Amino acid sequence: MKRVFGAKKDKExxxxxxxxxxxxxxxxDNVEEKIKKLDAELARYKEQIKKTRPGPAQEAVKARAMRVLKQKRMYEGQRDMLYNQTFNLDQVSFAAEGIKDAQQTMSALKSANKDLKGMMKTVKIDDIDSLQDEMMDLMDVSSEIQESLGRSYNLPDDIDEDELLGELDALEADMGFESEGGMPSYLQPDKESDLDGELSFPSAPTGHAPMPAGRANMQAEDELGLPAVPGPSLRN
Incomplete structure (x- = not known):
């Protein structure tokens, strides 16, 4: 059958x-190369026109230069047309790539939205509020436990404030805080005791022992060379 009707060709x-x-x-780019060759040929014709005297030879060179110049203008038009087509294709390609990026973004957003919905099903506001209330209750119970463990033993619970102030006043009186001149009583000297008599010392002697003639103007010294302190005089 393939030999009779032929095989169907796949479309490219x-x-x-x-x-x-x-x-x-x-x-x-190929057209641009042709334009460069024509530019080089025009430059050569230009030099020939400068070197040739006016006449039939110069006119022939000018005619060839005009023909090359027309070809150059034609190629320049083709080049500009091709570059405009390339620019349009680049714009279409940029738009197509932008649409592909938008499609990928939408797919990613849909996937993320689906995941968020699945996670939101496991997290509820009521459960969070209930958990917060339970945590507050546990913190209150913990505070009560700490207070219970930190209480003191063998202390009376009902203490009269007036009675406590009275005991403090009595303690202040016993320690002697009420004194004359702002000094506590236990630091003041006893008026009835004669501390001067108990703390009296013998009076210093007024006489001096005889000194050698050579040292009449010098103070007496002890065995270490220090000034000697006069001793107390004995009186009967």
């Missing part, structure tokens, strides 16, 4: 925007 996929852009850019 259409070229992509990038393939078309590359092909047109390559054509534009």
């Amino acid at each position: 996929p259409p070229p992509s925007v990038q393939d078309a852009s590359d092909r047109i850019t390559k054509r534009g």
Whole structure:
């Protein structure tokens, strides 16, 4: 059957925007090379026109230069047209890439939205409020436990404030805080005791022992060379 009717040929996929852009850019580069060759030829004709005297020879060179110049203008028009097509294809490619990016963004957002909905099902506001209330109750119970463990033993619970103030006044009186001149009583001297008599010392002697003639103007010294302290005089 294939020999009679022939096999169906598979259609080639259409070229992509990038393939078309590359092909047109390559054509534009070829045209650009032709324009450069024509520029070099025009420069050579220009030098010949300068060196040739006016006459039939110069006119022939000018005619060839005009023909080359027309070809150059034609190629320049083709080049500009190809570059405009390349620019349009680049704009289409940019728009297509933008749409692809938008599709990927939408797919990512849909996936994230689905995940968030699944997580929201496991987290409820009522459960959070209930958990917060339970935590507050536990903190209150913990505070009560700490207070119970830190209480003191063998202390009366009902203490009269007036009675406590009276005991403090009595303690202040016993320690002698009420005194004359702002000094406690236990630091004041006893008026009835004769401390001067108990703390009296013998009076210092008024006489001096005889000194040698050579040392009449010098103070007496002890065996260490220090000034000697006069001793107390004995009185009967």
